[in-house]
Amino acid sequence: MTTRAPGDTLRIGIAGFGKIARDQHVPAIAGCERTTLAAVADPAGGLDGTPSFASLDDMLREADIDAVAVCTPPQIRHDVALAALAAGKHVLLEKPPGATLGEVDILSRTAERAGLTLFATWHSRHAPGVEPARAWIAGRKLRAVRVTWKEDVRRWHPGQAWIFEPGGLGVFDPGINAFSILTRILPAPLRVTEATFRTPENRTAPIAADVRFAAADGVVVDAALDFRQEGPQTWEIDVEADDGRLVLSAGGAELAIDGGAISLPPEGEYADIYTRFADLVATGQSDVDPTPFGLVADAFLMARTETVDAFHDPAEAGKR
Amino acid sequence: MTTRAPGDTLRIGIAGFGKIARDQHVPAIAGCERTTLAAVADPAGGLDGTPSFASLDDMLREADIDAVAVCTPPQIRHDVALAALAAGKHVLLEKPPGATLGEVDILSRTAERAGLTLFATWHSRHAPGVEPARAWIAGRKLRAVRVTWKEDVRRWHPGQAWIFEPGGLGVFDPGINAFSILTRILPAPLRVTEATFRTPENRTAPIAADVRFAAADGVVVDAALDFRQEGPQTWEIDVEADDGRLVLSAGGAELAIDGGAISLPPEGEYADIYTRFADLVATGQSDVDPTPFGLVADAFLMARTETVDAFHDPAEAGKR
Numbered sequence: 001m002t003t004r005a006p007g008d009t010l011r012i013g014i015a016g017f018g019k020i021a022r023d024q025h026v027p028a029i030a031g032c033e034r035t036t037l038a039a040v041a042d043p044a045g046g047l048d049g050t051p052s053f054a055s056l057d058d059m060l061r062e063a064d065i066d067a068v069a070v071c072t073p074p075q076i077r078h079d080v081a082l083a084a085l086a087a088g089k090h091v092l093l094e095k096p097p098g099a100t101l102g103e104v105d106i107l108s109r110t111a112e113r114a115g116l117t118l119f120a121t122w123h124s125r126h127a128p129g130v131e132p133a134r135a136w137i138a139g140r141k142l143r144a145v146r147v148t149w150k151e152d153v154r155r156w157h158p159g160q161a162w163i164f165e166p167g168g169l170g171v172f173d174p175g176i177n178a179f180s181i182l183t184r185i186l187p188a189p190l191r192v193t194e195a196t197f198r199t200p201e202n203r204t205a206p207i208a209a210d211v212r213f214a215a216a217d218g219v220v221v222d223a224a225l226d227f228r229q230e231g232p233q234t235w236e237i238d239v240e241a242d243d244g245r246l247v248l249s250a251g252g253a254e255l256a257i258d259g260g261a262i263s264l265p266p267e268g269e270y271a272d273i274y275t276r277f278a279d280l281v282a283t284g285q286s287d288v289d290p291t292p293f294g295l296v297a298d299a300f301l302m303a304r305t306e307t308v309d310a311f312h313d314p315a316e317a318g319k320r
Numbered sequence: 321m322t323t324r325a326p327g328d329t330l331r332i333g334i335a336g337f338g339k340i341a342r343d344q345h346v347p348a349i350a351g352c353e354r355t356t357l358a359a360v361a362d363p364a365g366g367l368d369g370t371p372s373f374a375s376l377d378d379m380l381r382e383a384d385i386d387a388v389a390v391c392t393p394p395q396i397r398h399d400v401a402l403a404a405l406a407a408g409k410h411v412l413l414e415k416p417p418g419a420t421l422g423e424v425d426i427l428s429r430t431a432e433r434a435g436l437t438l439f440a441t442w443h444s445r446h447a448p449g450v451e452p453a454r455a456w457i458a459g460r461k462l463r464a465v466r467v468t469w470k471e472d473v474r475r476w477h478p479g480q481a482w483i484f485e486p487g488g489l490g491v492f493d494p495g496i497n498a499f500s501i502l503t504r505i506l507p508a509p510l511r512v513t514e515a516t517f518r519t520p521e522n523r524t525a526p527i528a529a530d531v532r533f534a535a536a537d538g539v540v541v542d543a544a545l546d547f548r549q550e551g552p553q554t555w556e557i558d559v560e561a562d563d564g565r566l567v568l569s570a571g572g573a574e575l576a577i578d579g580g581a582i583s584l585p586p587e588g589e590y591a592d593i594y595t596r597f598a599d600l601v602a603t604g605q606s607d608v609d610p611t612p613f614g615l616v617a618d619a620f621l622m623a624r625t626e627t628v629d630a631f632h633d634p635a636e637a638g639k640r
Contacts, residue, residue: 078511100618101421102511106536109509166515166622189429191398191422195486204624216426297617298420302486304524305625 009036010278013065013089015056015080016072017042019160020094024123025069028270034278039063056080060087067117067281070094073162074169078103081118085110090117090281092273096176096293099167108288117281119273120288122180126272127252128264133239134185136257140241145186145221148236149178150229153207159315163205170205172296174235175225179292181237181252188217189291192298200311207311211299329356330598333385333409335376335400336392337362339480340414344443345389348590354598359383376400380407387437387601390414393482394489398423401438405430410437410601412593416496416613419487428608437601439593440608442500446592447572448584453559454505456577460561465506465541468556469498470549473527479635483525490525492616494555495545499612501557501572508537509611512618520631527631531619 012029014021017040026047029037039051041059046052053059060068060083068084069092070077078098081091091111097104097120104120111118124130151174153163162168169176183190190213197206207228213221235251247256255262280287332349334341337360346367349357359371361379366372373379380388380403388404389412390397398418401411411431417424417440424440431438444450471494473483482488489496503510510533517526527548533541555571567576575582600607 100512100621101614102509102533102618105614106509106511110536166624169621189422189426191426192420213422216430294421294425294617297614297621298422300620300623301420301489301617303620304486 009034010067010090010281011036011038011065012067012069012092013039013041013059013063014069014071015041015059015084016070017044017046018071019157021069021071024270025071028274029069031271032274032278035274038065056083060084060089066090067092067277073160075099075162075165075167078107081107082110085114085116085118088114088116092119092121092277095120095122095180096169096173096296097288097290101290101293101297104288104290104293108286111286115284117277117284118286118288119277119280120290121273122177122289122292123269123273124177124180124252125184126269127181128267129248129252129255129262130181130184132255132262132264133237133246133248136246137185137239137241138187140243142219143240143242145182145219145240146238147178147182147221147223148234148238149175149223150226150234152229152233153227154313154315159313161313161316164200164203164207164311166204168205169296170199170203171207171209171225171227172205172299174227175209175223176292176296177251178223178225178235178237179295181248182213182221183291183295185237185239185248186215186219186221188215188219190215190221190295192295192302195299195303197303197305198308199305200309201307202310206303206305207308209299209303213295329354330387330410330601331356331358331385332387332389332412333359333361333379333383334389334391335361335379335404336390337364337366338391339477341389341391344590345391348594349389351591352594352598355594358385376403380404380409386410387412387597393480395419395482395485395487398427401427402430405434405436405438408434408436410597412439412441412597415440415442415500416489416493416616417608417610421610421613421617424608424610424613428606431606435604437597437604438606438608439597439600440610441593442497442609442612443589443593444497444500444572445504446589447501448587449568449572449575449582450501450504452575452582452584453557453566453568456566457505457559457561458507460563462539463560463562465502465539465560466558467498467502467541467543468554468558469495469543470546470554472549472553473547474633474635479633481633481636484520484523484527484631486524488525489616490519490523491527491529491545491547492525492619494547495529495543496612496616497571498543498545498555498557499615501568502541503611503615505557505559505568506535506539506541508535508539510535510541510615512615512622515619515623517623517625518628519625520629521627522630526623526625527628529619529623533615
C-alpha cells in the first residue's frame with residue numbers, strides 16, 4: 001500500500017466487469033479528475049492496462065484502492081459491498097442498491113458503524129433534464145403524470161438472465177430509473193395504489209407492468225413499463241399542469257415545455273456520480289435513498305400477475 | 321364537544337367494526353383505565369350502547385373522540401387514517417399498518433406535520449413471552465432459528481376475502497406477526513435471501529410461503545407459513561443457541577427453555593397496546609416501525625411462486 005496525500009484522487013476498484021462497468025463506469029472514472037480506475041475484479045476477465053483480479057477477495061487484498069464500485073448483478077451486490085466495507089473501502093452501488101430493502105438497511109448501518117461512505121446511486125437522477133423539470137414543477141398545480149418506459153431487453157440486457165430471476169426485478173430494472181426521477185421531480189411522496197404485472201411463463205420477474213401511484217397531494221401517476229419494445233425506444237415522463245405541459249424524454253436527456261425543446265447540457269450521468277462520490281468521501285458522508293426501491297417493492301406487494309408468452313433470448317446461451 | 325381535563329381518559333372511536341375490533345379492541349379499550357370506547361363507525365353495523373355511525377365521516381364530524389383505532393382491512397387503512405389525522409385525531413393502526421410501505425411513510429409525515437400521535441401496532445410484540453425471549457437471546461451465540469406459523473384461514477378469517485386480494489398479504493397477514501416478534505427478539509437486522517410462495521389458482525396473494533432470512537450476524541432463519549392448517553394450530557419460534565434452546569409458542573404466549581416451561585403472566589397484548597397508545601398521546605410521541613412490513617415486501621420481491629389448488633371459503637358467500 002502506498003501512502004496517500006489528502007489531495008490525491010480516489011482510487012476505485014470495479015467489482016463486476018460487465019456491460020454497465022465497461023459502457024459507463026470506466027469512461028466516467030477516467031473522465032473525472034478526482035477519481036482513478038485502479039483495479040478491476042471479475043472472474044470472466046479484466047481490462048488491459050489495469051490491475052485485474054479473478055476474485056473480489058484478491059482485489060481487496062492486493063489492489064491499491066480506496067473504494068469499490070459495485071457493478072455486479074443486484075443479487076450479489078450485498079455480499080460484495082459487505083466484503084468491501086469489511087476491508088475498509090468506501091462503496092458505490094449501481095442501481096438498484098441490492099435485491100431487498102433489508103440489504104440496503106444492513107449496508108447503511110455497516111457503513112455508518114465503520115465510518116465509511118456508502119453511495120447508493122440513481123444514475124437517472126443525474127440526467128440533464130431532471131433538475132430543470134423539478135424546478136418547472138415546483139409550485140405548479142399538476143393534473144396528471146404519465147410514465148412510459150419501454151425498451152427492448154434483448155438489446156440493452158443481452159444474455160443477462162439474472163434480470164428475470166428473483167431480485168433481478170425484471171422490467172423494474174429500467175423502471176426503477178423512472179421511479180428515481182419521479183421521486184426527485186415531484187414534490188409530494190408517492191404510494192402505489194394498483195399494479196398489473198405480465199410475467200413470461202418461463203420466468204420469475206415481470207417483463208411488463210402497469211403501475212398506478214397516488215401522490216400525497218392527490219396527483220395520480222400512471223406508469224407503463226415494457227421490456228418487449230422493438231423499434232423506437234421510449235423513456236418518457238409526461239407532466240400535465242394546470243398552466244402547461246412538460247415532457248422529459250430520452251430517459252431525462254431531453255426536455256420539452258409546452259411543445260418547445262429546452263436546451264440542456266450534454267448527458268453526463270456517471271461523470272456527475274463520480275464527482276458526487278468523491279465529494280461524499282471527502283466530507284465523510286453517505287447518500288442512501290431507498291425510496292425508488294421501496295416503490296418497486298410496493299408494486300410487488302400490490303401486483304396482480306398475468307402469465308404471458310415465454311421469453312427467449314438467444315444471447316443467454318453464450319453467457320456465463 | 322365537551323371540554324376535557326388533562327387527566328381524562330383517551331376517547332377512542334373504532335373505524336371498521338369487524339372481527340378484530342369486536343374480539344380484541346372493544347374489551348381492551350374497556351379494560352384499560354386510560355381509554356374509553358366513545359364511538360364506532362362501520363356501514364355494516366355498530367355496538368349497542370355506544371354511539372355508532374354508518375360512515376367514518378359521520379363519526380369524525382359528530383362523535384366526541386380524541387383518537388381513531390383503524391381496524392378496517394389494510395387496503396383502506398391509509399385513507400381512513402388520513403381522514404382521521406385531517407380531523408385532528410390521533411391514530412392507532414392495526415397491523416399491518418397499510419397495504420404498502422409508501423402509505424406508512426406518508427402517514428408518518430402527515431402525523432408529524434399535524435403534531436398528532438401515530439401508533440403502528442404490532443400486537444404480537446406484546447405477547448408475554450416476547451421480552452423474556454429477547455432477554456434470553458441477548459448475548460447468546462445462535463445456531464439457527466425456525467419459525468412455524470400454520471393456521472386455518474377458514475377458522476381465523478372466515479369470509480375475509482380481502483386477505484387474498486392485493487394488499488391483503490395472504491398468509492403474511494398472520495406471518496407478519498412472527499416477523500414482528502423476530503425483529504424484536506433477534507439482536508441483528510434481517511434480510512430475506514429466498515422465498516417460495518404457494519398461491520391458489522383463484523387468488524392473488526399466497527396461501528403458504530417458505531421464507532429464508534440471513535441475519536447480519538450470520539444466523540439463518542427459516543420460516544414456514546401456511547394458511548391451510550387444519551387440526552392443531554402452530555405459531556412457534558424455535559431458537560437454537562450454542563448453550564441451549566428456546567421455544568416461543570402459542571404466538572408468544574408460551575415459552576420453554578431447554579424443554580422446561582417458563583411461567584408467564586396472562587396474555588394481554590391489546591391491553592398493553594392501549595396503555596402504550598395513551599402514553600404516546602400523553603407525551604406527544606409517535607411509534608411507527610415499518611421493519612416487519614419491509615421484510616414482507618422483501619419476500620414479495622424475492623418470491624418464486626407456485627400455483628396451487630383453488631381456495632374456497634363457504635363463509636365468503638355470506639359476507640359483504
